[in-house]
Amino acid sequence: MPHPTQHHRLVDVPGGRIHLVEQGEGPLVLLVHGFPESWYSWRHQLPVLAEAGYRAVAIDVRGYGRSSKPRDVDAYRMLELVADNAAVVRALGAETATVVGHDWGAGIAANSALLEPDVFTAVGLLSVPYAPRGGPRPTDAFAMIGGPDEEFYVSYFQEPGRAEAEIEPDVRGWLAGFYAALSADTMPSPSDGPSPHFVPRDGRMSDRFPPHSGLPSWLTEADLDFYAEEFERTGLTGALNRYRNVDRDWEDLAALDGAPITQPSLFIGGDQDASTTWMADAIKAYPQTLPGLVSSHILEGCGHWVQQERAYEVNRLLVEWLGAVHGTA
Template structure:
């Protein structure tokens, strides 16, 4: 059902960490949109008006540590349990009892865990780019330390406090441009080139980023928005998500192997390592996501799926939402 699209509204709501900044558009059933690294509510700019026009109350947040949301100082304030609590607090602050939650990248993990831990609040879950993997298994830092041989996996690089900040913060705009380009289908390094997910000894991530060309989905003004946010906030709050992965592993141990039974959707990019490295997780969906409605891998799409292919993602989301039980 198409509705007249209202203007977007910015709001601050109270959360356990202080405040969450959100942007909302439309009226109807609540759809909560959760971004990943290194982004903001703005990564959902193409989805907000379409969801609003389809009859939903679309709400995109700045995750704790980003944008105008609070940035608590303690490193362990960015554990998964806290981010799930933030999502619940947003739903409650908006006067709603339940919501559909959709996440991209780290937001996909936050959305999945929100549905897993609080099924009475999150009645359905959409995951973009990063497949669902149930809690459990080996300690995350041990897994990442074994990847790459003589090179260092980017997650391990991000986990050391201050290290990535020293690389990024002298030139936030340039670093973000390179990072976005490195993971976009039209600008990523060609097959056989050094992998930008790894760091050589004594090097930086930026050494392997493409230079001088923005991906087609990212305009100079879009880049200005992202750079302006991180130039103001710094990167520590965002990077602290990576620095809590072992804490999450401990916090969620009681949910080891747990499936998410609510209706679910997955969409990933065929050229995105976050999707292709986890093909076994996608194959396990009949067990891990027994409520899965549909799963899609978009050929020729990179990591920033809802920005690279907004029309396709919007169609997948609206079709899935329309089929959900009310």
Template sequence: MSHHAPHHRLVDVPGGRIHLVEQGTGPLVLLVHGFPESWYSWRHQLPVLAEAGFRAVAIDVRGYGRSSKPREVDAYRMLAHVADNVGVVRALGAETATIVGHDWGSAIAANSALLRPDVFTAVGLLSVPYAPRGGPRPTDAFAMIGGGDEEFYVSYFQEEGTAEAEIEPDVRGWLAGFYAGLSADTMPSPDHPSLHFVARGGRMSDRFGPASRLPSWLAEADLDVYAGEFERTGMTGALNRYRNVDRDWEDLAPWDGAPITQPSLFIGGDQDASTTWLADAIKAYPRTLPGLVSSHILEGCGHWVQQERAFEVNRLLVEWLRAFHVA
């Protein structure tokens, strides 16, 4: 095993501070988690990447964990996340990095690579495919996805305080239901109402299904780590990412339809709506991700790919990294 134990530190970036955990030495690989998670989502990747000869660094995205949690909603715009990532690379004394993201972290990683190709020389995307900026205003598009009596979860998350009021009274129970609802081994049957829609006037957790067991990848102790972070921070910082979708669409107008040309990787799960709903985005990869090295859809895998299928994801990540980092 690696001689380098994981090391926690806080680094200053122009927008505040970012908490990170690093392990290993070598070319920098920056790992960016999604909603509602933590640096801890990469606990299975850090030692393996370190052992393979890389400096693996998992951050708490702003609004999460021990990173800064600004008050203003617009402090969570995509441009701020990109700036944080550039700041982290600089604070670590590196010129360039490979960036890998999951869920919202995938979008943050993609935009970091798109806006700062001088810093982010390769990009790995987990669960959420790259789709260039375009189309109608996002909240208008999401409003059309919902029916008369229910709304798309991103629309439900828009109003400040609504989702917080649902989640914060029982953070641990809510997280358990959310993680289980999107995991291949515990997700409700296909005829169960989708977790991705909320009945008007209802709550997302109404759709969780029976909370009888945790998914196999999530031990009680792991859930304690996640719950402890959100019990301390609250949910607003995490939810504010969703509250910037229109602002991002405006900010990113200069990159409308732009491809990402660096060496890239995609890994999704065939039971994950984040992957399957965006099948057209994956089909468009020859145009939108011309530097794609490899793309993988894992069978029988849900949303939490790097935790549900740690061994497989680690193998794919290391193979991909070695393709353009000659030891």
């Protein structure tokens, strides 16, 4: 059932249209999801932020849900997604916003703050730590992570059509396995075999999903139905095209090499999430890379889907941070 005070809208942006769901009145908070998700990933945050006095807006990122799905792969480069975010703020009649992102949404949020600092005056990052642009070309770096018998999942996602051929025959089943693989209460243990972040050569990512059945505790059958119905309708290509632009982003954002984010910021990660543990050095570098950091939190016993796995804690931390940023704490 739709929430009676939530409103769905389509707004025009230079690249087409963005679907969003908004709730509440007050300072604008733009919520940006990751892969493979939806505006619905913020279902627990929208009413809480609205009750706290904010205009909470969760978007379907370009390529997802009811938002536009351009055919060209390079239409999903970071510059385009940042432009979408800024255009959404303008379409909503606002001049500034706080932007909060999870997973790929964290990267989109971070670059929104870097490229549009007059629009995005504070930034919250969930699950994926901020690391400034730099280092070798991303696909070269990812190629070195794999071995003769397996490849890193980002490399697996690079070839158009390859991951789609695995996922789209059974979208619901694949999503259930993927969500479970990165959730603290259902992720595979080392005794179950290699990490699902690595794909067997000539194999499938789902070969590394948890061998047991059952959904993670945060995901109901109805929640899974929602996600599955969205991707059965749209396909996965738009979502996967984000991964297929990592080299273009590296080239496009060369001027931001090593750039810190100076706006007030927040980080929330899970201690069971590979995104957090693999990037521990990025978190240690926050005094230099996030000089405006207000608070950083690692949630014990939490996996990748932080705002869904630990909605109460994340809501509390978001409201506290927003209160500090807006002087209402």
